[in-house]
């Protein structure tokens with residue numbers, strides 16, 4: 001009983017989360033300050049966005065998490081680095097999707113948390129540099145853009161990157177600056193992709209943004225489609241544009257009709273052919289664990305709860321979740337673990353709706369497993385193989401923006417967050433819901 005009581009002491013768990021964030025930040029401050037990512041085993045750092053350049057990615061991704069935790073001295077330190085060092089006139093190709101969800105989103109959530117205008121100016125500067133990506137015959141964005149010349153490349157894109165990577169951040173930037181062009185371009189791109197759905201109302205996972213031709217017949221809720229669905233719903237919520245709500249409903253009904261699979265006894269979503277609906281396989285990417293949360297947000301909480309049950313089993317099965325597995329025989333398809341946040345993301349979102357301790361327990365297990373298996377000398381590291389525990393010496397930027405924030409919010413009941421009316425992006429950036 002004592003152990004059970006300790007486990008249910010959510011406030012103590014929240015304090016533990018805050019302590020881990022402060023420790024990881026102090027290590028990053030020591031060994032990789034200003035670099036995009038810390039290498040937590042070797043105690044060095046590395047670039048993420050543009051090889052050889054630094055945009056302080058981990059600082060930008062951590063801003064709103066630090067504010068929500070009340071780690072105000074660390075936040076001020078990070079803001080100082082940004083004011084003194086962060087610039088985007090970098091002669092390199094930025095991936096529009098990653099730059100938007102991580103940097104535009106991180107700067108906007110930091111601005112909304114602190115009121116600091118410099119962060120908004122930087123978000124506006126970066127987004128402005130990326131606008132040439134929309135100059136295509138379809139209006140869907142090219143994948144890369146040079147931040148100085150505006151030259152774009154790589155038309156072979158994915159639903160997550162066409163719509164699922166920009167709209168919430170771009171419509172928020174338009175709202176805060178009064179410049180409608182950002183949100184309009186992003187919504188236009190999403191409607192263009194939706195218009196190309198199959199007669200079963202499914203989208204495939206690869207498309208040429210110059211010709212509009214599909215390059216695949218695979219419908220999936222996993223990457224590289226995943227956040228496409230999220231951003232249809234999210235952008236409707238942020239703008240009231242019913243075209244996006246209707247698009248979300250049509251495509252989600254099609255996913256439930258064609259991909260839902262209960263052959264294992266749990267509800268999973270299979271990968272199927274967009275035209276025939278034929279099942280390709282039941283292979284699961286860990287990243288699909290966001291989807292139960294989206295089903296709940298989109299109005300079908302029961303489906304979300306049903307879809308999370310399989311992820312609870314997966315979390316209990318391995319020390320930390322592998323990148324990909326097949327639930328028909330629980331075989332591992334990709335044994336690495338990149339400190340992925342999606343199980344915590346999906347469970348936190350379900351908890352926001354029903355406040356069931358079931359989801360707090362699942363998130364607690366996710367956090368405790370990270371403490372046990374991902375801790376390295378200078379922070380938390382991904383693993384090359386979850387069955388051996390070998391670490392890969394990498395801490396992705398999303399770790400600072402996602403699971404540490406979800407752990408804090410679900411356990412702490414912080415006064416700095418509106419648990420009733422809020423919006424978090426696919427990168428965990430809070431674009432609505434700060435209580436200053």
Ligand SMILES: O=C1NC[C@H](CO)[C@@H](O)[C@@H]1O
Pocket residue numbers: 101227287340341342398402426427428
């Ligand atoms: O939407 C996303 N996909 C991949 C990352 C987390 O796994 C992160 O960048 C974000 O949550």
Ligand SMILES: [Ca+2]
Pocket residue numbers: 227290425426427
């Ligand atoms: Ca996400």
